[in-house]
Amino acid sequence: MEDCLLAAWRHRGGLSTLLLPLSWLYGGLSARRLRSRARRAWQAPVPVVVVGNILIGGTGKTPVTVAVCQALKARGWHPGIISRGYGADIGPQPRLSDQGGEASHLGDEPALIHAVTGAPVAVHPRRALAACTLLSAHPDVNVLIADDGLQHTALARDLEIIVQDGRGIGNGRLLPAGPLREPPVRLDRADWLVTHLATDEPPPSTPASATTGGPREIVMRLxxxxxxxxxxxxxxxxxxxxxxxxxxxxxxxxxxxxxxxxxxxxxxxxxxxxxxxxxxxxxxxxxxxxxxxxxxxxxxxxxxxxxxxxxxxxxxxxxxxxPVFSDPGWLDALDQRLRAVAARRPPRHA
Structure with a gap:
């Protein structure tokens, strides 16, 4: 079934068209849910950077999250990571890397990010709850990086990094008729679009309407x-x-x-x-x-x-x-944008 869907999502063939009514239903329900959560979004006392994707499947969010975390640490920040913790049985309360950095405790991707960067990590499906717990346990943290949190609109964010790969937007349709969690125009609202490509893989052909005047685009190869x-x-x-x-x-x-x-x-x-x-x-x-x-x-x-x-x-x-980025200067720009955001934040304990 998975191989069949992946093949269908490369073009707008018969199976994809047959699934379009379900895509319309998914799109309507998803948009309503995202808007509802955004209206009640929790604003963290420190800047929040979200790394996520609109394309289902592995696009390369983890190496981007690691690169962002390491770049910010090198520039004097004290980042903390929040994530859902997929693959671990989290329970009602967030889990902290202080209590154990194993994949069974945090989930594989948060465990890897913690091991590579040394940054404190908190995991819970409710990212705002994870953020509160992390900031309470680590008051020195002055920027939060939300790994795979693009659709978690209950957490307000200051900057967004969307990661895609050589598939681009696939056939441009929402699940299950296509590989997208959100419509292609969602790319316009991101600050950066990082395209993860294999060696010698050409960039995807993304429609101009999805990128003109939109995010700063960078290619990443590992x-x-x-x-x-x-x-x-x-x-x-x-x-x-x-x-x-x-x-x-x-x-x-x-x-x-x-x-x-x-x-x-x-x-x-x-x-x-x-x-x-x-x-x-x-x-x-x-x-x-x-x-x-x-x-x-x-x-x-x-x-x-x-x-x-x-x-x-x-x-x-x-x-x-x-990672090797086509534009290494984007991390300096990220640092400058975050400093501007932090300058507008009220003092943590005001």
Missing amino acids: QPERITHLASRRDLPWTTWRSEQAAAPCSAAAGIGRPERFFAMLRAAGVTLVRTLRIPDHQAIPAEALRDLPGGPVLITPKDAVKCTVPYDPRLWAVSAA
Whole structure:
């Protein structure tokens, strides 16, 4: 069913057209819900940056969130992360990274963001409640980054970063006739549109009406930077590991939204992949599936690594990738915009 829908969402064929009445219903109900929540939105005492998407599936929000968090820390900010915590049984109260940074406690993506950035994290489906809990536990936090919070309009935001990939807006239709959570014109209200592309992948053809006078557009491509052997915790620069491994054949496994993009990155970096293994997003790599792979290194994503449990399969290596932006100056612009927002905020304890 998933493959069938993904194929239908690439064009406006018969199946997509058949599902249009459901899309109209979804669009109407979704717009009403978003407006209702926005009218009661909670305003945080510190600036809020939302990183999200209108396209269903993995677009690359996590590396963008990490890049934003690290850039703000380097510029003197004290960021905190709030997220839904998908994949973990959160319960009625928010969970904090102070109480444990494991994927089982926070969810895989928040756990990865916390591990990479060191920023405090709070997770709960109600992002405003997560934000209040985080700010209470960490009063030094002076900017909040909401990971995957674009449609959570109950939390007021100051700046929005929408992330898409090579699919662009797909066939331009809402779920279930297309891959969109919101109409394409929603892009106009964002501050930045980051398009995550694989090596040599061309940018999508987005209609001009969705971008003219709209967000500042940036292309992001990921390149391998470091690699960690899970069993020994040996951490190496990617170039060092490649020189040691030479042209040794490898396998790769990924439980992310777009596994093929991870595999394409590895091949572009010179890795010979004899087998690839796709796992449903947010699911742990099954041990039995690993046993079926041939000998030699098995390369996985950091998101998959945080879900692996000891004892680790000795073949597992986690590949950490660094983003390369077409316009690196956008992070300086983000910093300047946030400082302007913070200057207009009343004192926290006024």
